Amino acid sequence: MKSEPTEFSMEDLAVSGTTYWSGVRNFQARNWMRDTMRVGDGVLFYHSNVPPIGIAGEAEVVRTGYPDHTAWDPKDRHFDPKSSPHAPLWFMVDLRYVRRCRQIISLAQLKSTPQLAQMIVVQRGVRLSVQPVKLAEWKIIMAFPEWV
DNA sequence: GCCAACGTTGGC
DNA sequence: GCCAACGTTGGC
Numbered sequence: 038m039k040s041e042p043t044e045f046s047m048e049d050l051a052v053s054g055t056t057y058w059s060g061v062r063n064f065q066a067r068n069w070m071r072d073t074m075r076v077g078d079g080v081l082f083y084h085s086n087v088p089p090i091g092i093a094g095e096a097e098v099v100r101t102g103y104p105d106h107t108a109w110d111p112k113d114r115h116f117d118p119k120s121s122p123h124a125p126l127w128f129m130v131d132l133r134y135v136r137r138c139r140q141i142i143s144l145a146q147l148k149s150t151p152q153l154a155q156m157i158v159v160q161r162g163v164r165l166s167v168q169p170v171k172l173a174e175w176k177i178i179m180a181f182p183e184w185v
Numbered sequence: 186g187c188c189a190a191c192g193t194t195g196g197c
Numbered sequence: 198g199c200c201a202a203c204g205t206t207g208g209c
Contacts, residue, residue, distance in 0.1 A: 063206095164207065
């Protein structure tokens with residue numbers, strides 16, 4: 038799951054312990070949260086856009102998809118008049134902090150790992166902010182020395 | 186800051 | 198249903 042650290046970072050999650058992943062306004066990303074993610078699923082927390090770019094830590098799904106209430110608030114940056122409590126359009130999950138990386142696992146590092154060549158995040162032009170990670174990819178990443 | 190790549194919108 | 202225009206994402 039991608040987040041710009043200036044908006045919400047791995048450090049922020051470490052402080053709060055849990056969070057709801059609001060603000061996703063892309064249908065494919067929404068579908069992953071609403072339809073596929075399950076309690077206990079591991080999450081790679083990825084810092085986008087602001088260097089150092091890459092995986093910053095690990096989280097865990099603690100609540101499956103439910104309506105994103107920030108879409109209903111006209112004052113919210115992610116307000117969407119097409120969503121309502123009666124007919125929610127956008128969904129989110131809750132995450133729990135697991136651990137931080139001692140050091141960011143950089144995008145460059147992911148790209149230079151041949152076994153991760155098929156990973157979605159390294160594909161050209163992919164902007165999806167919530168995306169699935171294969172078990173084999175997860176295992177390779179968890180074996181990186183950046184983990185505590 | 187640039188810009189490629191993508192998703193969404195809306196006219197037709 | 199097509200597709201041009203537009204807005205956004207996100208690496209560099």
